[in-house]
Amino acid sequence: DTAVSQTPKYLVTQMGNDKSIKCEQNLGHDTMYWYKQDSKKFLKIMFSYNNKELIINETVPNRFSPKSPDKAHLNLHINSLELGDSAVYFCASSHGGGETEAFFGQGTRLTVV
Amino acid sequence: EDQVTQSPEALRLQEGESSSLNCSYTVSGLRGLFWYRQDPGKGPEFLFTLYSAGEEKEKERLKATLTKKESFLHITAPKPEDSATYLCAASSGAGSYQLTFGKGTKLSVIP
Numbered sequence: 001d002t003a004v005s006q007t008p009k010y011l012v013t014q015m016g017n018d019k020s021i022k023c024e025q026n027l028g029h030d031t032m033y034w035y036k037q038d039s040k041k042f043l044k045i046m047f048s049y050n051n052k053e054l055i056i057n058e059t060v061p062n063r064f065s066p067k068s069p070d071k072a073h074l075n076l077h078i079n080s081l082e083l084g085d086s087a088v089y090f091c092a093s094s095h096g097g098g099e100t101e102a103f104f105g106q107g108t109r110l111t112v113v
Numbered sequence: 114e115d116q117v118t119q120s121p122e123a124l125r126l127q128e129g130e131s132s133s134l135n136c137s138y139t140v141s142g143l144r145g146l147f148w149y150r151q152d153p154g155k156g157p158e159f160l161f162t163l164y165s166a167g168e169e170k171e172k173e174r175l176k177a178t179l180t181k182k183e184s185f186l187h188i189t190a191p192k193p194e195d196s197a198t199y200l201c202a203a204s205s206g207a208g209s210y211q212l213t214f215g216k217g218t219k220l221s222v223i224p
Contacts, residue, residue, distance in 0.1 A: 004156075031210060033210075033211070040216065041151075041198065041216065041217055042214065042216050042217075043157070043200065043202075043212075043214040044214070045211040045212065045213075048210035048211055050210060055210040056210050056211050058211075090156050090157070092156075097144075097204070097210045098144045098145060098204025098205070098206075098210060098211060098212065099144045099145050099164075099204065100145070100162070101145075101147055101159045101162050102147075102159070102212060103159060104149075104156035104157045104158075105156050106154075106155055106156045107154075107155070107156050
């Protein structure tokens with residue numbers, strides 16, 4: 001029973017392509033997130049959604065577009081991929097906002113060639 | 114802007130050699146201080162949440178403590194399976210929907 005699951009786990013694609021990463025949580029949480037972990041292992045928030053509503057949109061290029069069809073899903077679509085987009089992307093979920101712990105998926109390693 | 118700084122960046126311990134990891138935070142209105150463990154190729158795994166200065170939490174060989182400016186993760190008699198990167202994160206402000214992470218401490222426990 002995976003609590004937060006992401007697909008795919010690995011994604012290798014060429015520059016200029018468009019790709020999506022899917023995330024689903026079965027914890028009944030109302031808040032979902034996308035984090036980016038760079039090559040130095042630093043985790044940084046990209047987006048937060050609460051009850052399907054965008055709460056936080058950090059300084060991320062508008063080539064990145066999150067979509068939340070329902071409270072259990074938060075997908076990340078990336079247009080016109082660039083070399084610098086290569087990183088590990090983590091989906092997470094929590095109950096409410098920052099006062100409770102977030103649970104993370106296993107990550108999607110995106111490599112742009 | 115919220116800041117979380119962890120030290121040391123890397124720590125090598127002999128099995129059984131106790132030590133502490135430090136997390137300094139500068140946030141406006143701390144709502145929660147979180148510790149996570151991350152193994153290579155995996156997502157962060159939740160360990161502890163601390164909410165107020167003086168609070169302590171324990172789990173097996175790990176104990177987390179919190180002051181008004183720092184949090185410590187104490188590791189007592191570590192085993193090789195405790196080797197991982199330990200991440201500290203803070204949330205702040207009313208209606209906060211994000212965690213600000215430190216860069217982590219990579220712990221290696223040598224048999």
